[in-house]
Amino acid sequence: MIETLQAIVLRPTLFQDGGLVVSFLTEHGERKVGIAKGAKKPTAKWVSAFEPLSLVRVGFFGKEQAELRRVTRCELQHSPLTLGHLESNLVMACLADIFDRVAKEGVEDERLFRLLSACGRALKDHPDRAMSILAYAEHWLLHCMGLLPHSRVCGACGEEAAPIVMLSEDHGWRCADCTPMDPAKALPAGIREHLRILRTCSAEDAPDSRPEAARACTELLRNRLMKELGGELRSYEVMRRMVM
Ligand SMILES: [Zn+2]
Structure with a gap:
C-alpha cells in the first residue's frame, strides 16, 4: 500500500x-x-x-x-535553506534535531507540523533572525510537551503584577512578592512580557533574542528542553562553538 x-x-x-x-x-x-x-x-x-x-x-x-x-x-x-548563511543553517540543524526527538512514531500531534513549517518559512524569509526563530520554536515545543507553565500569574501566590524571578519545578513561574531571591540569581526584569510576546506572535515576528530578558529566558527554556531530551544535542554543541 x-x-x-x-x-x-x-x-x-x-x-x-x-x-x-x-x-x-x-x-x-x-x-x-x-x-x-x-x-x-x-x-x-x-x-x-x-x-x-x-x-x-x-x-x-x-x-x-x-x-x-x-x-x-x-x-x-x-x-528554508539560504546558501552561505551559517547561522540560519546551524539553526536548521538544531530544529531538525529537536523535532526528531520530540515527535513520536504512532503519535499524531499536528501542532508540531504547524510549528516546524512556520519556522521553516520564517527562516527562509528572515535568515538573519534565525536565533530568535529557534528560541520561539523551543518555547512552543516545551508547551506542546506540557512542560511550560503559563506565566500570566505566579504559580505559587497567584500574583499578576510582581516580576517573575524564577521557574520552579513544582510551582512554575514564581514572582518577587512570594519568592525572596538574591537579585544576582533572580531572572532579569521583563520575563513575563517576553513570554507574552512569544505566546502571541507568529514565528516570523519572533522577538529579538538578544536583550537581557530574552537571553535569560532562552537559556532557561533551552536548558529545560535539553534536560528533557537527555543532555545537550550535537547540533547545539556545534552551534554554540561556531556562533554563540
Ligand atoms: Zn508569587
Whole structure:
C-alpha cells in the first residue's frame, strides 16, 4: 500500500548501498521513517529533497505496522535553506534535531507540523533572525510537551503584577512578592512580557533574542528542553562553538 503525505525532512542517515534512512515529520505531526534506496547515487533525482527541514511530498510503501517503509517518491516543495548563511543553517540543524526527538512514531500531534513549517518559512524569509526563530520554536515545543507553565500569574501566590524571578519545578513561574531571591540569581526584569510576546506572535515576528530578558529566558527554556531530551544535542554543541 502506498501512502502519500506532505512532510518535513528531519534526519537523513546513510544506509547500505548508498541508500538513506530518513525520518520525517508528517503533516499529521507524526514521526515516520523510510528507506530511500540509492538516494545518494549521482543519478538519483531526489537527492536534494532529503535536506533537513525540506518540505516535501513523500510516498511511503509498506505495511502500516512495518518498522521501515520504503520511500517511493519525494518531491521538494519548499526549502528554508539560504546558501552561505551559517547561522540560519546551524539553526536548521538544531530544529531538525529537536523535532526528531520530540515527535513520536504512532503519535499524531499536528501542532508540531504547524510549528516546524512556520519556522521553516520564517527562516527562509528572515535568515538573519534565525536565533530568535529557534528560541520561539523551543518555547512552543516545551508547551506542546506540557512542560511550560503559563506565566500570566505566579504559580505559587497567584500574583499578576510582581516580576517573575524564577521557574520552579513544582510551582512554575514564581514572582518577587512570594519568592525572596538574591537579585544576582533572580531572572532579569521583563520575563513575563517576553513570554507574552512569544505566546502571541507568529514565528516570523519572533522577538529579538538578544536583550537581557530574552537571553535569560532562552537559556532557561533551552536548558529545560535539553534536560528533557537527555543532555545537550550535537547540533547545539556545534552551534554554540561556531556562533554563540
Ligand atoms: Zn508569587
